[in-house]
C-alpha cells in the first residue's frame with residue numbers, strides 16, 4: 001500500500017474527501033494544514049498574518065517532506081498551494097505514492113468558497129466579484145503544477161461519496 005496524496009485548488013474538497021476516504025479504507029488521514037498548525041501552534045491565518053506567506057511555504061514544504069518520509073501509511077490532504085512551491089510538484093510523481101488531483105471548475109470552486117473564505121488568508125478579504133476573477137486567474141496559473149499529479153478526478157457535480165468511489169477505482 002502506498003501513501004495517497006490529494007491535491008487541488010482551495011475548496012476542491014481535499015480535506016473533506018481525504019477524511020471520507022480514510023473512513024472507508026481505514027488508512028489514517030492527515031491534513032497538511034492541520035499538521036502545520038499543530039507544529040507552529042498557530043492557525044494558518046495567524047501564520048500568514050504574523051510571519052507572511054513565504055514563511056508559511058517553508059513550513060509547508062518541510063511538513064510535506066516529513067510526512068512523505070514517515071514509515072507509516074497515510075492519506076494526505078495537501079493545501080491548495082502545496083504543489084506550486086519549493087518544487088513540491090516533483091514529489092507528486094514519486095513512485096512510492098499515489099497522487100490524485102481533485103479537479104474542480106471555477107464555478108464549483110467559487111460556489112464552495114464564497115461562504116467559506118474566512119480561514120483562507122489568500123481570499124479572506126475579497127468581495128464576490130474579486131474572488132471570481134482571482135480564482136479564474138489563480139487556477140490557470142496553478143494548473144501546470146496540479147497536472148503533475150499521477151491521476152485526475154473531476155469533482156464537479158459529484159457527491160462526496162461519488163468522488164471517493166472514483167478514487168477507490170484508481171487504487172484498485
Ligand SMILES: Nc1ncnc2c1ncn2[C@@H]1O[C@H](COP(=O)(O)OP(=O)(O)O)[C@@H](O)[C@H]1O
Nearest residue numbers: 009010011012013014015016017112158159160
Ligand atoms: N461533493 C463535495 N465534495 C467535497 N466537498 C464538498 C462537496 N459538496 C460540498 N462540499 C463542501 O465544500 C467544501 C470543501 O472544502 P475542503 O474539504 O476544506 O476543501 P479543501 O481542503 O480542498 O480546501 C467543504 O465545506 C465541503 O463540505
Ligand SMILES: O=C(O)C1=C[C@@H](OP(=O)(O)O)[C@@H](O)[C@H](O)C1
Nearest residue numbers: 009010011033079080081120121
Ligand atoms: O491555496 C493556497 O495557497 C492555500 C490553501 C489552503 O488550504 P486549502 O486548499 O485546504 O484551503 C492553505 O494551505 C492556505 O490558506 C493556502
Ligand SMILES: [Mg+2]
Nearest residue numbers: 014015078079
Ligand atoms: Mg483543506
